[in-house]
Amino acid sequence: MSGARRFRLQSWGARFGLAVAFLWVFTALFAPWLSPHAPDAIDLTHELARPGPGHLLGTGENGIDVLTHVLHGARVSLEVSFFAVLLSGVLGITLGGIAGYAGGLVDEGLMRLVDVLLAFPGILLALFITSVLGPSLTNVVFALSFTGWTGYARLTRGQVLTLRERDYVQAARALGSGPGRILVRHLLPNAAGPLLVQATFALPGAIVAEASLSFLGLGVPPGTPSWGALVDQGTQYLLVAPHVALFPGIALAVTVLGFNLLGDALRDAMDPRHQGP
Amino acid sequence: MSAAIALVGALLLVSLFLYLVPGDPVDVMLGEQATQVDRAALRRAVGLDMPWYAQLWTFTRDLATGELRTSLPPFQRKVLPALGAALPYTLLLTVAAMAVSLVLALPLGVMAAARRGTPVDAAAMGVSVAGVALPRFWLGPVLIILFALKLDWLPVSGAESWRHLVLPAFTLGTALAAFLARMTRATMLEALREDYVTVARAKGLSPRVVLWKHAFRNALLPLVTVLGLEFGALLGGAIVTEKVFAWPGMGTLLLTAIEKRDYNTVRATVLLFTFCYVMVNTLTDAAYAWVDPRVRRRS
Amino acid sequence: MDVPPDIRSVTEAMPPLPFRAAVRVVSATLALLLYAGCREKAPPAGITVLLEAPPDSLDDRFALTAHGQRLAQLISPGLLTFDDASSPVPQLAESFRDISPTVVEFVLRPGLTFHDGTALTAEDVKATYDSLRDPALGSPKRERYEPLERVEVVDARTVRFHLKRPYAPLLAELSAAILPSERAGPQGIEAQATHPVGAGPFRFESWPDEEHLTLTPFPGWHGGTPALSRLTFRVVRDETTRVLELLKGRADLVVNGVSPAVLPALREAPRLRVVTKPGTGFTYVGINLREGPLADVRVRQALCHLIDVGPLVEHKLHGLAEPASSMLPREHWAFTATPACGYSPEEAARLLDAAGYPDPDGPGGKPRLTFTFKTSTDRFRRAVALVLKEQLARGGVAIEVRALEFGTFFDDVRRGRFELFTLKWAAVMEPDLLRGAFHSGNIPGPENHFGGFNRGALKDAALDRVLDAATQAPREQRRALYAQAQQELDAVLPVIPLWHEASVVVVSSRLADFEPSAHGLLTPLARAREVMPAAGLGRAP
Numbered sequence A: 001m002s003g004a005r006r007f008r009l010q011s012w013g014a015r016f017g018l019a020v021a022f023l024w025v026f027t028a029l030f031a032p033w034l035s036p037h038a039p040d041a042i043d044l045t046h047e048l049a050r051p052g053p054g055h056l057l058g059t060g061e062n063g064i065d066v067l068t069h070v071l072h073g074a075r076v077s078l079e080v081s082f083f084a085v086l087l088s089g090v091l092g093i094t095l096g097g098i099a100g101y102a103g104g105l106v107d108e109g110l111m112r113l114v115d116v117l118l119a120f121p122g123i124l125l126a127l128f129i130t131s132v133l134g135p136s137l138t139n140v141v142f143a144l145s146f147t148g149w150t151g152y153a154r155l156t157r158g159q160v161l162t163l164r165e166r167d168y169v170q171a172a173r174a175l176g177s178g179p180g181r182i183l184v185r186h187l188l189p190n191a192a193g194p195l196l197v198q199a200t201f202a203l204p205g206a207i208v209a210e211a212s213l214s215f216l217g218l219g220v221p222p223g224t225p226s227w228g229a230l231v232d233q234g235t236q237y238l239l240v241a242p243h244v245a246l247f248p249g250i251a252l253a254v255t256v257l258g259f260n261l262l263g264d265a266l267r268d269a270m271d272p273r274h275q276g277p
Numbered sequence B: 001m002s003a004a005i006a007l008v009g010a011l012l013l014v015s016l017f018l019y020l021v022p023g024d025p026v027d028v029m030l031g032e033q034a035t036q037v038d039r040a041a042l043r044r045a046v047g048l049d050m051p052w053y054a055q056l057w058t059f060t061r062d063l064a065t066g067e068l069r070t071s072l073p074p075f076q077r078k079v080l081p082a083l084g085a086a087l088p089y090t091l092l093l094t095v096a097a098m099a100v101s102l103v104l105a106l107p108l109g110v111m112a113a114a115r116r117g118t119p120v121d122a123a124a125m126g127v128s129v130a131g132v133a134l135p136r137f138w139l140g141p142v143l144i145i146l147f148a149l150k151l152d153w154l155p156v157s158g159a160e161s162w163r164h165l166v167l168p169a170f171t172l173g174t175a176l177a178a179f180l181a182r183m184t185r186a187t188m189l190e191a192l193r194e195d196y197v198t199v200a201r202a203k204g205l206s207p208r209v210v211l212w213k214h215a216f217r218n219a220l221l222p223l224v225t226v227l228g229l230e231f232g233a234l235l236g237g238a239i240v241t242e243k244v245f246a247w248p249g250m251g252t253l254l255l256t257a258i259e260k261r262d263y264n265t266v267r268a269t270v271l272l273f274t275f276c277y278v279m280v281n282t283l284t285d286a287a288y289a290w291v292d293p294r295v296r297r298r299s
Numbered sequence C: 001m002d003v004p005p006d007i008r009s010v011t012e013a014m015p016p017l018p019f020r021a022a023v024r025v026v027s028a029t030l031a032l033l034l035y036a037g038c039r040e041k042a043p044p045a046g047i048t049v050l051l052e053a054p055p056d057s058l059d060d061r062f063a064l065t066a067h068g069q070r071l072a073q074l075i076s077p078g079l080l081t082f083d084d085a086s087s088p089v090p091q092l093a094e095s096f097r098d099i100s101p102t103v104v105e106f107v108l109r110p111g112l113t114f115h116d117g118t119a120l121t122a123e124d125v126k127a128t129y130d131s132l133r134d135p136a137l138g139s140p141k142r143e144r145y146e147p148l149e150r151v152e153v154v155d156a157r158t159v160r161f162h163l164k165r166p167y168a169p170l171l172a173e174l175s176a177a178i179l180p181s182e183r184a185g186p187q188g189i190e191a192q193a194t195h196p197v198g199a200g201p202f203r204f205e206s207w208p209d210e211e212h213l214t215l216t217p218f219p220g221w222h223g224g225t226p227a228l229s230r231l232t233f234r235v236v237r238d239e240t241t242r243v244l245e246l247l248k249g250r251a252d253l254v255v256n257g258v259s260p261a262v263l264p265a266l267r268e269a270p271r272l273r274v275v276t277k278p279g280t281g282f283t284y285v286g287i288n289l290r291e292g293p294l295a296d297v298r299v300r301q302a303l304c305h306l307i308d309v310g311p312l313v314e315h316k317l318h319g320l321a322e323p324a325s326s327m328l329p330r331e332h333w334a335f336t337a338t339p340a341c342g343y344s345p346e347e348a349a350r351l352l353d354a355a356g357y358p359d360p361d362g363p364g365g366k367p368r369l370t371f372t373f374k375t376s377t378d379r380f381r382r383a384v385a386l387v388l389k390e391q392l393a394r395g396g397v398a399i400e401v402r403a404l405e406f407g408t409f410f411d412d413v414r415r416g417r418f419e420l421f422t423l424k425w426a427a428v429m430e431p432d433l434l435r436g437a438f439h440s441g442n443i444p445g446p447e448n449h450f451g452g453f454n455r456g457a458l459k460d461a462a463l464d465r466v467l468d469a470a471t472q473a474p475r476e477q478r479r480a481l482y483a484q485a486q487q488e489l490d491a492v493l494p495v496i497p498l499w500h501e502a503s504v505v506v507v508s509s510r511l512a513d514f515e516p517s518a519h520g521l522l523t524p525l526a527r528a529r530e531v532m533p534a535a536g537l538g539r540a541p
Helices: A012-034 A066-102 A104-119 A122-133 A137-163 A167-174 A179-215 A227-236 A243-270 B002-020 B025-030 B039-045 B052-065 B079-114 B119-133 B136-150 B163-192 B195-202 B207-245 B250-260 B263-291 B293-298 C007-013 C017-038 C066-075 C122-133 C186-194 C239-248 C260-267 C297-306 C309-316 C345-354 C379-394 C406-414 C433-438 C461-472 C475-492 C523-527
Strands: C047-051 C080-082 C088-090 C093-100 C103-108 C148-155 C158-163 C202-209 C212-217 C231-235 C253-255 C272-287 C321-323 C369-376 C397-404 C420-425 C495-508
Touching: A012 A066, A012 A243, A012 B119, A066 A104, A066 A137, A066 A179, A066 A227, A066 A243, A104 A137, A104 B002, A104 B207, A104 B263, A122 A137, A122 A179, A122 B002, A122 B207, A122 C406, A137 A179, A167 A179, A179 A227, A179 A243, A179 B119, A179 B136, A227 A243, A227 B136, A227 C239, A227 C379, A243 B119, A243 B163, B002 B052, B002 B263, B052 B263, B079 B119, B079 B163, B079 B207, B079 B250, B079 B263, B119 B163, B136 B163, B136 B207, B136 C239, B163 B207, B195 B207, B207 B250, B207 B263, B207 C239, B250 B263, B250 C406, C047 C239, C066 C202, C066 C212, C066 C523, C088 C093, C103 C122, C122 C148, C122 C158, C239 C260, C260 C272, C260 C495, C272 C297, C272 C321, C297 C345, C297 C379, C297 C397, C297 C495, C309 C321, C309 C379, C309 C495, C369 C379, C369 C406, C379 C397, C379 C420, C397 C406, C406 C420, C433 C461, C433 C475, C461 C475
Parallel strands: C047 C231, C047 C253, C369 C397, C369 C420
Antiparallel strands: C080 C088, C093 C103, C103 C158, C148 C158, C202 C212, C212 C231, C253 C495, C272 C420, C272 C495, C321 C495
């Protein structure tokens, strides 16, 4: 069982997904140099202007440049989704690993906690958390991770449960490796594949969740160029300035689409039975 | 047992949050407008002067006896009738959304699996994923503008007839459709590789029969479980959808209750959400066992 | 599925149910939907009004939200109401006069009846006000009637209010809904809450859930039967959806529920009319005077000089507001013009230098001062906060905008956990509100359960004296005293006045003669007319 399998680039979805991911990261890194305006530049006299020479994608509320916000939005969505996925991944893998390896009461307790969190409306949790902690990029990450870790925990636990009876794990144990070492050296690397797939799907999930929080007014702080916030703002002006919601919406949709296709391709590649002819 | 744990856990969790969130019903109700008022009396009237465990106990007792009333003075309406009125609307919406998502997802998923790796696959997946990528709070108004204003086919919002259900169900269902389509594709791919499919092919059955009769039936099983698990997400999504379409369901009830800090209604609604989720999953497990004899035999 | 089954066992063991049943269910549902789709219900007769939030109560003695109070006034009006200049005018009363500084006499209109057909007499007035002051009833408004000593019934149509001491603001509280005496006591709370009765232009019909309320015209209304067949109130929380319902022709009236930026789309619609009127809502920047640089009046004045209200009113409010210099609007009977700060970055720089906050590194670069600025999550307020941030930044004052969920935000404001914030007083009618907002006795604290309105904690003994005197003086002297108070407030600047938002009303062509009120009241519905839609026009069949 080797965790890394040859990634099939000939799949359409994979190619598209990779291209999107690359473009996304590139835009996020270089947004300040690509943008024609400053993200906080306010121009009340040109509020909700249609796309034109001065503002290629038009302007939004307070006359902010939509193109600039879409480009900077890549950066914000990258930060939020990356850290949300990272935090929930670390939390979930650790707790899931512990649950799977320790078993017994620890396992039972952790899994019931997962049940509670899964049954609790996720958006409500996020709403409460941002209400309590106040709106900031960091708190949005916390809010998303609060439930986000459960998926990883279940997955890791399942993987650990099936893997821990395998010969090489038994051998390591016989050779005197401690549980922590066995988890990190033997169990997790072999569970990495499915976890990576999970992360690929979680990334766009976090982007959409952040957008929903913005709709309820509890997303990123005002003025932060996030796609979700921009779509929310534009929805209000659908009848007078449809472009405000359209362009960030496209950026959001394409990114989510790309990562989902990438996830599908990765999953196919990870599955031993899905090896090509 | 685990259902009971989930319910108790949800109650504790929501109470903890209500305890942490600043503001209480009296403050929020009085707002910016009122002049000096008898706050202490109002607080006593709704039991806010009691310690948290006592409030929790009163809540549980009142809920059990059906005497639960809102935390909003002076005339505290009973909570259960309001919940009872909202529940069918939310169930109707989620079930309709689920139907919409199945209708959209199954053909797309099967098609993508049958032509794996081709542009058809990518396109089918692309179309379905578009659903998850479009935020509901945007999709809702766009659908209203298109179908209610421009085409004048459907009403804008409210819940007076079946026609009012179409747009919210579609708005809510698309995101699940994306997920279901991918699941269908994955389970179909798995099923298509099973020995019995190979055997069926070898027997010379037409590809269509093999696809639908053999592979699809077996692919349905895991889908049932997924549907149950996704029901929670659907309920959560209903909160946003209900706000957009002024749909008088539990999400609307919950958002209003949070705004007003109507603790009792918030707790009761969250419990009902959790209960629905747990019930649906219990039912799915049962359905799964019923549909799949191997599971039945094992348990 | 770890055990690959052979084909037969699977196909045979599989009941034929799931898929076919699912298809049947789905197709049945679709058929139902399509069938239902072919029948469009005829639009209900009458006028539909959209509200942003449900009323908290229809019993005026308990209604504290704007919607609750406005709806309660339609069903059960009081002795008085207020005109657009916020002066009291008779409603159920025919006339009122001061008998002495501590006695006011009201004469009721002849022939008033409640919706249930019984006559409205002075006894009902007395019973209503006695109930308001009765601790057993538990009205949150009880304290407002503390200066009232007793209510005296002179005859069936005459009632006198005896005060413990001269107290001019009481008149503002005499607009409370008059209820039938048998409903006024604590035993009537439930009946009045679920099926309210009053003597208003509209009679309660049904309130099946939080989202819908139906009223019908009352033929016994002293102003004549309202010319509407029926009045339905519907709660639609999402602004975009409200606008779309208006455009679809399914709603006839929205009062102050559509933001100015969206109005162009409504103005173009053939069936809709946008009517505006200078309003009494007051938007301001609240300041915490308790400590730090903001305790220095020069810093507050500098901030005021840096804020340019003109462009905000012109672009963000599309001109639908009046820049404010005082809490009272220009049209208010007690308004006084004050010097007001005006936009002047130079003056602001001078004041900040004098206060000891020089610019560390010239224009741009590091700020002179940094504050947090709290606001609710309301989209419009957030947008305004960003503009203020930009305007203040140009003068070297950095602010960090924090948008908080309303309950959280409001709690912070009440407990003094803020440096700057922005809020709006919904309708400023009684100038005694100045005492509530700026008297040192009204600083929120444990003794008033953080209910005081002097949230910035202004302590100004001279102002306290003026405001106290104004509560006891006769009206003409009150005007002079409030003028003095407004001058003092302009100098001390405990809040920065921004603007008075206009009342913006969107009316469909089915509703004629709706004259909006400056306070955003619904009472003009009593004088409006329902126009039957012409064939081929109006709503789609």
